[in-house]
Amino acid sequence: MVIGQIENGIVLDHITAGRGREIYDILELDRLDCMVALIKNADSVKMGKKDIIKVNEVVDLDLDVIGYLDPGITVNVIRDGKLAKRTRLALPRRVCGVIRCRNPRCITSVEQELEHVFRLSDSEEGVYRCIYCDTRAERGAE
C-alpha cells in the first residue's frame, strides 16, 4: 500500500502501533479540511509495527498532549517536499485538560469549570500528579 509523499504538512511517525486512532481523536484531526492519512501497523525496523499520521498541511498541534500520550512519537514538519524540522517528543511538564482527576476529595470534583491540570512529578517513571491535590494520574487520556 502506498500513501503519497506530502509537499507541505506534518508527519507523526513512530506512534505506538494501535494508538494512532486515539491520537487522531485527541488532536481532533477530523475537524481539518485538508487531507489526513492514518496508517495502521506499518512496518518499522525500530518498533516492529507502528502507526503513522500524515497531515497534508502545516497546522498547529498540541505537542504537549501527544508527548504525554505517546512520548516516543517523532513529529516531522515537511515544507516544499523536504524535511524542515524534526522534533522528538519528551514528557511535557504540564498537561492541561487531558487527564481527569479521580480524587473525590479534590476541589475539581465540585467545581466543574476548573481545568484539570497535571504536572510531571517523576520524569523517570513518567508519573503525573494533579496540581490541586497531588493525586497520581493513571496513564493515558481519560
Add this chain to the structure above:
Amino acid sequence: MKHLIDILDLSVEEVERLLELAGRIQDAPADYAERCRRKKLATLFFEPSTRTRLSFEAAMYELGGNVLGFSEAQSSSAAKGESVSDTVRTVGCYADIIAMRHPKEGAPLVASLRSPVPVINAGDGGHNHPTQTLTDLMTIRRELGGFSGLTVGLCGDLKFGRTVHSLLAALSRYPGVRFVLISPEELRLPEYNKKALEASGADWRETESLEEAMPELDVLYMTRVQRERFFNEADYLRLRDSYILTPEKLGAARADMRVLHPLPRVNEISVAVDDDPRAAYFRQVRNGKFVRMALILTLLGLGD
C-alpha cells in the same frame, strides 16, 4: 512570596527569615503591636477548625489588625453554590489578606490563582497545612537551636498524617537530619514519600517499636493512631498502647529530647508527661501564633 499554599513553596532561606522574624516577635511583641493597624485578615473557614482559626485571629489582633470572616460553609455564600474563585475575588475587595481552610484538597491553590490579595492555606482536607509545619519547625529551632544533624522520630499514623508528610519534606532539606519512622505496619509512610526522602539524600529507617527508638531521638513527633484506620478492632487494641507516650517510656529518652504533637491529642500522650520539661507541645501551640504573625507581616510586606 505572595501566597503560602504548600510548605515547599518556601525556599529554605524564606523559611529561615520567617522563623527569625517569629523569634524576634516572640522576644519583643510590643515592637510589632501596631504593625497591622487598619489592616484586615479574612478567615474563610469552609469547615470548622477552632484552634487554627483562633491562632490566626490572635495573631492578627496582636499585630493591631482586625479580623472578619466565617467559621463554617453554611454561613458563607458557598452554601448558595458560589465558587472558591468568586468568593476570594469578592473578599479580596474587603480584606488585605486571606486565611482559608477548606475540606476540598487544592481549594486554597484555586483561591490563590484568582485572589487580588495574599492567600494562606490554613488546611485543605488531608492534603496540606503549611502553617502547622512552620509551627513545628519554629518549635524545633527554638528548643534545640537548629535542624542540622538532628535525629527526628515520627510516631503513630505515618500513612495518612499530613503533618508528618509536610514536616518530613521540610526537614529533609537540611543537611544531616536523620529520621526514625515509628509506626505499625498498617500505618507506614507511603512509598511516594519514602521515594522523596531517598531523593533528598536523608538518612532514615523504620521501626515498629517506640521504646527501641527512644534513646537515639532528639525530637519525638507524636501523632494519633485512629481507630478508623484499622481493618479490625483487635489490631487497633493490640497496637494502640504501643504508641502511647508514658513517663515510663520517656524514661529512656535523652534529657534534652523534645516531644512535639500537632494537637489535638486524644490519649496518645499521657497527661502525666505534660509537666516534663521535654514536653514541648503546649509551647508549640504558642509558637504557632508567632509564626502566623511573622507570615502575615511578610505576605503584607510589613516585615522587618
